[in-house]
Amino acid sequence: MPIRKPIATVGAYVGDQIEGLGRFSVFTAQMFRWLATDATRWRLLRPQLYAVGVRSLPVIVITGAFVGMVLAAQSYYQFEAIGRASWSGAVINVSVVKELGPVLAGIMLAGMVGGSLAAELGTMKVTEQIDALRAMGADPIRHLVVPRFIATFLMIPFLTIYCDFVGIVGGYLVAWSYGVDTHEYWMHSADVIENWDIFSGVLKSTFFGAAIALISCYKGFGSRQGAYGVGMAALEAFVSSFVAILVLDFFIVLLLNGVYDLIWGRVGVFL
Amino acid sequence: MSVAQGDIARRTAAEEPIIRLVNVWKEFAGNEVFRDLVLEFRRAATTVVLGPSGVGKSVMLKLILGLLKPDRGRIFVDGTDTTDLSERDLMPIRTRFGMVFQGAALFDFLPVRENVAFALREHKRLREDEVERIVREKLAMVDLAGTENLWPEELSGGMKKRVGLARAIAMDPEVILYDEPTTGLDPVTADTINEMILKCQRELETTSIVVTHDMASAYKVGDRLVMLHEGRIIADGTPHQIRTSADVRVQRFVRGDAMLSTGPTNG
Numbered sequence: 001m002p003i004r005k006p007i008a009t010v011g012a013y014v015g016d017q018i019e020g021l022g023r024f025s026v027f028t029a030q031m032f033r034w035l036a037t038d039a040t041r042w043r044l045l046r047p048q049l050y051a052v053g054v055r056s057l058p059v060i061v062i063t064g065a066f067v068g069m070v071l072a073a074q075s076y077y078q079f080e081a082i083g084r085a086s087w088s089g090a091v092i093n094v095s096v097v098k099e100l101g102p103v104l105a106g107i108m109l110a111g112m113v114g115g116s117l118a119a120e121l122g123t124m125k126v127t128e129q130i131d132a133l134r135a136m137g138a139d140p141i142r143h144l145v146v147p148r149f150i151a152t153f154l155m156i157p158f159l160t161i162y163c164d165f166v167g168i169v170g171g172y173l174v175a176w177s178y179g180v181d182t183h184e185y186w187m188h189s190a191d192v193i194e195n196w197d198i199f200s201g202v203l204k205s206t207f208f209g210a211a212i213a214l215i216s217c218y219k220g221f222g223s224r225q226g227a228y229g230v231g232m233a234a235l236e237a238f239v240s241s242f243v244a245i246l247v248l249d250f251f252i253v254l255l256l257n258g259v260y261d262l263i264w265g266r267v268g269v270f271l
Numbered sequence: 272m273s274v275a276q277g278d279i280a281r282r283t284a285a286e287e288p289i290i291r292l293v294n295v296w297k298e299f300a301g302n303e304v305f306r307d308l309v310l311e312f313r314r315a316a317t318t319v320v321l322g323p324s325g326v327g328k329s330v331m332l333k334l335i336l337g338l339l340k341p342d343r344g345r346i347f348v349d350g351t352d353t354t355d356l357s358e359r360d361l362m363p364i365r366t367r368f369g370m371v372f373q374g375a376a377l378f379d380f381l382p383v384r385e386n387v388a389f390a391l392r393e394h395k396r397l398r399e400d401e402v403e404r405i406v407r408e409k410l411a412m413v414d415l416a417g418t419e420n421l422w423p424e425e426l427s428g429g430m431k432k433r434v435g436l437a438r439a440i441a442m443d444p445e446v447i448l449y450d451e452p453t454t455g456l457d458p459v460t461a462d463t464i465n466e467m468i469l470k471c472q473r474e475l476e477t478t479s480i481v482v483t484h485d486m487a488s489a490y491k492v493g494d495r496l497v498m499l500h501e502g503r504i505i506a507d508g509t510p511h512q513i514r515t516s517a518d519v520r521v522q523r524f525v526r527g528d529a530m531l532s533t534g535p536t537n538g
Contacts, residue, residue, distance in 0.1 A: 047380070127374055127376060127379075128374060129376050129378055129379070131333070131338050134336075135336050135368065135372075136365065136389060137361075137364075138390075139359075
């Protein structure tokens with residue numbers, strides 16, 4: 001029957017996806033079990049903090065600066081047209097701290113840290129280093145995944161704050177170059193941005209960091225043999241982390257809006 | 272228990288194989304690697320497992336360590352059935368083993384010192400000077416004294432294998448598994464590795480299992496040679512018995528003669 005083949009193909013695909021989700025869940029559960037029961041050693045964590053935090057900083061700073069500058073360049077003319085150029089500060093800065101800072105920092109880290117984690121662990125798998133760890137009675141998740149997870153989870157809020165900061169400064173410099181009044185620019189920004197906006201942006205980033213670390217380590221551990229296999233693991237780590245960030249962002253925004261409503265009785269101005 | 276009975280019990284325990292693979296089946300994506308494999312390894316002996324590439328020699332080592340699970344059959348380590356043990360339960364058993372990987376599998380994020388010290392730091396609470404002493408001692412055993420601060424990428428292929436050996440013996444294991452220890456090395460370096468294996472065997476009195484397709488190495492280090500072919504054992508004996516085997520498949524392999532099709536001549 002000609003209909004059977006496509007049904008079988010779809011069935012096999014769905015089965016593979018469910019199986020993959022199951023494996024990822026077990027991997028995540030094992031990671032959290034080690035996280036809860038075992039103190040990660042500083043000698044394992046320190047290089048990861050450096051790799052994720054310090055080495056990512058230049059790219060994050062460049063990303064943040066250009067996001068702020070582009071937003072300023074785009075929004076200035078819209079507000080200028082209605083004679084409210086100094087209001088652009090509110091839009092630029094709210095956009096940066098609530099959405100663009102955390103999301104773009106997350107996406108950059110998905111590319112940099114996620115790709116690098118998957119490639120590193122994938123190479124360790126194909127060169128039997130992960131088997132060597134197991135052969136010596138050491139758990140690879142404890143030794144390789146937990147420190148990378150902690151480092152990414154801890155560093156991403158700081159990187160997001162850096163991204164926000166340079167985005168705000170970059171936006172201001174462009175607005176200033178267009179002749180926007182400095183006092184009014186900052187006054188309108190301060191009127192609109194609440195501590196909650198900054199907090200929610202940074203909080204979101206921790207979820208992005210957790211997703212990037214888990215997905216990328218999982219993809220690295222599942223890498224197939226050879227250069228192509230490692231390359232595919234890095235690519236899949238980035239793409240999956242990227243999609244996870246967008247999906248998580250949406251649901252976390254809904255959740256945070258609900259929390260905001262519950263506490264203050266209204267949703268934020270722009271979201 | 273009388274003294275005589277005690278002697279018998281001790282002798283029996285000593286003669287009990289340290290590792291047993293019982294009716295083991297294993298396949299990968301429809302490719303059958305082992306079909307009802309039965310194999311035992313005696314204590315304090317060096318058993319060399321021979322066979323062409325892809326016959327499953329490395330898979331066998333990974334089955335012994337529990338890095339892979341058999342599809343069917345049981346694996347016993349010192350009388351304990353390890354087949355269904357979890358990763359956590361396998362950890363203490365694995366500390367009784369040392370494994371030298373085919374590509375050395377040194378941790379490229381750690382220098383030589385930390386590679387050798389890894390299992391010590393993981394499983395033993397030793398003072399730093401004690402760890403340092405053991406690392407120096409093991410590196411000296413493989414003629415690599417003074418390389419503690421080098422990184423894996425700074426080592427040649429032969430040096431990597433020797434660091435891998437130093438790492439494998441750091442915990443003074445009861446069993447050392449060697450996965451193709453001489454593959455990819457020039458003849459002189461390969462022979463150096465063989466000497467290291469013999470030296471470890473002499474000085475540590477361990478059980479050694481060497482998988483290889485290097486006959487020179489097999490004859491030099493092996494007390495017993497086992498040949499795998501299409502998932503089963505087709506020859507098992509002393510180096511002399513294997514060298515003089517009447518089985519044409521064994522002769523093809525040990526002589527490295529693909530065209531050999533008639534019965535062998537002895538010697």
